[in-house]
Amino acid sequence: MSEEEDDIILSELDDDELVQQMFDDLYDGLKEEIEEGVNILLERKWEPYRILTEALVGGMTIVGRDFRDGILFVPEVLLAANAMKGGMAILKPLLVETGAPRVGKMVIGTVKGDIHDIGKNLVGMMMEGAGFEVVDLGINNAVDAYLDTAKTEGADIVGMSALLTTTMPYMKVVIDTMVEQGIRDDYIVLVGGAPLNEEFGRAIGADAYCRDAAVAVETAKEFMARKHNQMAAG
Ligand code: B12
Numbered sequence: 584m585s586e587e588e589d590d591i592i593l594s595e596l597d598d599d600e601l602v603q604q605m606f607d608d609l610y611d612g613l614k615e616e617i618e619e620g621v622n623i624l625l626e627r628k629w630e631p632y633r634i635l636t637e638a639l640v641g642g643m644t645i646v647g648r649d650f651r652d653g654i655l656f657v658p659e660v661l662l663a664a665n666a667m668k669g670g671m672a673i674l675k676p677l678l679v680e681t682g683a684p685r686v687g688k689m690v691i692g693t694v695k696g697d698i699h700d701i702g703k704n705l706v707g708m709m710m711e712g713a714g715f716e717v718v719d720l721g722i723n724n725a726v727d728a729y730l731d732t733a734k735t736e737g738a739d740i741v742g743m744s745a746l747l748t749t750t751m752p753y754m755k756v757v758i759d760t761m762v763e764q765g766i767r768d769d770y771i772v773l774v775g776g777a778p779l780n781e782e783f784g785r786a787i788g789a790d791a792y793c794r795d796a797a798v799a800v801e802t803a804k805e806f807m808a809r810k811h812n813q814m815a816a817g
Contacts, residue, residue: 594623602638609642610649612662614669621670631677632797635705639670643701647777664701671704679711686713687807689773690733691742692720694753699746702776702796706742709796710803715740726760733770739810740803743789745776755787762788771806773799 593616596604601620608616617639624634646663649655655663689710693703700722707717718736720728724743733741745751754774761767767788774789784792790806793799 605638606642609666612666614666617666617670621673631674675708678708687739688716689740690718690738692724693722693744694750695725697745697750698722703744706796706799709800713800726757740771742773748778758788
């Protein structure tokens with residue numbers, strides 16, 4: 584058999600096969616194939632959000648499981664993350680393209696000591712898509728980065744992301760500093776990341792823990808509505 588006959592033509596696969604193939608390609612860190620897969624699903628009229636959650640996040644879940652189990656290592660996971668980012672870059676303008684009026688402003692970043700940014704980027708994208716203005720601080724943020732930017736930008740929401748059990752306590756440092764400075768109530772504080780849960784969010788004094796980007800959007804909208812009602816009442 585010639586090599587070409589061995590090659591899988593993504594566009595010839597049906598939707599289920601294509602998503603399965605994208606899981607494999609993400610696993611293998613094949614950025615171009617992931618980009619091609621995303622484009623094919625878009626041509627087949629899949630909603631950008633569905634592509635994001637079913638094909639990309641679905642694939643990353645498998646990578647995460649094998650990373651945990653010691654089957655994959657950091658270099659391979661980095662390649663997978665890079666492939667995922669390639670797909671996300673195509674979807675971002677489509678998710679953001681709502682033309683909705685700005686409903687609020689969020690400063691978001693990954694906490695000090697932590698370089699995981701895929702989840703944070705996803706939350707930022709979804710928030711923008713829902714009409715929020717998003718200021719992305721990137722990774723490895725100390726207290727000042729959050730608080731100075733929130734102040735200068737006049738943010739409504741401060742969002743913190745942590746993917747490591749060793750970095751998640753830093754969220755409390757940020758919130759405690761807000762309390763010390765008497766500015767805690769000026770902001771809605773949302774936290775997220777795989778190792779967190781609701782109990783942790785409550786314990787550190789956040790307004791809410793959000794398990795994924797869709798919940799983050801819903802929660803942010805709810806809090807903004809409350810804030811507006813309070814302002815109207817007061
Ligand atoms: C990709 C990845 C990496 C990549 C990161 C690439 C990048 N640019 O982000 C690389 C290879 C660099 C990496 C490095 C490391 N990693 Co890593 N990594 C992962 C992996 C496989 C996937 C994370 C991911 O992107 N998930 C997909 C996104 C979409 O999900 P998410 O991040 O959870 O985000 C969603 C929600 O949590 C929520 N959310 C997230 N942030 C926020 C923020 C707000 C405000 C809100 C509202 C919501 C929200 O919404 C998001 C979207 O729905 C996880 C496994 C896992 N199960 O999480 C391990 C994992 C997090 N890593 C782990 C480890 C140990 C490490 C290293 C220490 C490994 C090492 N020995 O060097 C280093 C740490 C480096 C550092 N200082 O940060 C462990 C952590 C264990 C622990 N309990 O602390 C995990 C759990 C793997 C494991 N089981 O062992 N990693």
